[in-house]
Amino acid sequence: KQEVTQIPAALSVPEGENLVLNCSFTDSAIYNLQWFRQDPGKGLTSLLLIQSSQREQTSGRLNASLDKSSGRSTLYIAASQPGDSATYLCAVSNSNSGYALNFGKGTSLLVTP
Amino acid sequence: DAGITQSPRHKVTETGTPVTLRCHQTENHRYMYWYRQDPGHGLRLIHYSYGVKDTDKGEVSDGYSVSRSKTEDFLLTLESATSSQTSVYFCAIAASGGAREQFFGPGTRLTVL
Numbered sequence: 001k002q003e004v005t006q007i008p009a010a011l012s013v014p015e016g017e018n019l020v021l022n023c024s025f026t027d028s029a030i031y032n033l034q035w036f037r038q039d040p041g042k043g044l045t046s047l048l049l050i051q052s053s054q055r056e057q058t059s060g061r062l063n064a065s066l067d068k069s070s071g072r073s074t075l076y077i078a079a080s081q082p083g084d085s086a087t088y089l090c091a092v093s094n095s096n097s098g099y100a101l102n103f104g105k106g107t108s109l110l111v112t113p
Numbered sequence: 114d115a116g117i118t119q120s121p122r123h124k125v126t127e128t129g130t131p132v133t134l135r136c137h138q139t140e141n142h143r144y145m146y147w148y149r150q151d152p153g154h155g156l157r158l159i160h161y162s163y164g165v166k167d168t169d170k171g172e173v174s175d176g177y178s179v180s181r182s183k184t185e186d187f188l189l190t191l192e193s194a195t196s197s198q199t200s201v202y203f204c205a206i207a208a209s210g211g212a213r214e215q216f217f218g219p220g221t222r223l224t225v226l
Contacts, residue, residue: 031213034214042219042220043203043219044156046214046215046216049214089155089156093213097161097171098144098146098161098163099144099207099213100146100158100171101146101156101205104155105155106155
C-alpha cells in the first residue's frame with residue numbers, strides 16, 4: 001500500500017523567505033505526483049503535476065521536483081507572501097485503482113508579515 | 114476552473130437515514146472519484162468510476178455505494194448514515210490518458226447526528 005508522508009506538518013516563516021516542503025512515498029512505481037493547495041474550509045487547488053518521466057515543474061514562484069527512485073518530491077516556494085498561507089498537500093497516483101491519488105496529511109504553512 | 118459542482122454543499126442528517134451526494138462535471142472526463150477528508154487521516158478514496166456504469170471500490174468503501182448512469186454525474190450514497198461518516202466529501206475528475214491531472218470539486222460537509 002502506498003504511503004505518503006509530508007514533513008514538516010506545520011511551518012511558520014516571515015514574509016520574503018524561500019522555503020521547501022518535503023514529500024516522500026514508499027512505492028516508486030508512480031504514474032504522477034500532484035501538489036495541491038487547500039485554504040481553510042475550501043476545496044483543493046492543483047498547483048503542479050509532475051509525470052513519472054519528469055524531474056521538475058515550475059509555475060511562477062513555485063518549483064516542484066521529483067526523484068522517483070528515492071521516493072521523494074520537494075515543493076520550493078520563492079519569496080513567500082502572506083497569501084501563500086494555506087495547507088499544501090502532496091499526492092501520488094499509481095496505475096491501479098483507476099489512477100486514484102494517495103495523499104499525504106499536508107504541511108500547514110503560515111507566512112507572517 | 115474545472116467544471117465540477119457538488120450538491121448539497123452542506124447537510125445535517127440523523128443516524129440511520131439514507132443520504133445521496135451528487136457530483137456533476139461539464140468536462141466530459143472519463144474518470145470520477147469520491148474522497149473523504151478527516152482530521153488525522155487526510156484524504157482517502159471511497160469509490161471511483163472509469164466510465165458509465167463502471168465503478169470500483171477504494172480504501173474506505175464500507176457503508177457507501179456509487180452509481181454513474183451518465184458521464185457527467187457520479188452519485189455517492191450512504192445507505193444508512195452513521196456518525197463515523199461525518200466528514201467532508203470531495204469529488205474529483207480526470208481525463209483518460211496523458212497526465213491524468215485530477216481536479217476537485219468544492220466539497221460537501223456532511224454531519225451525521
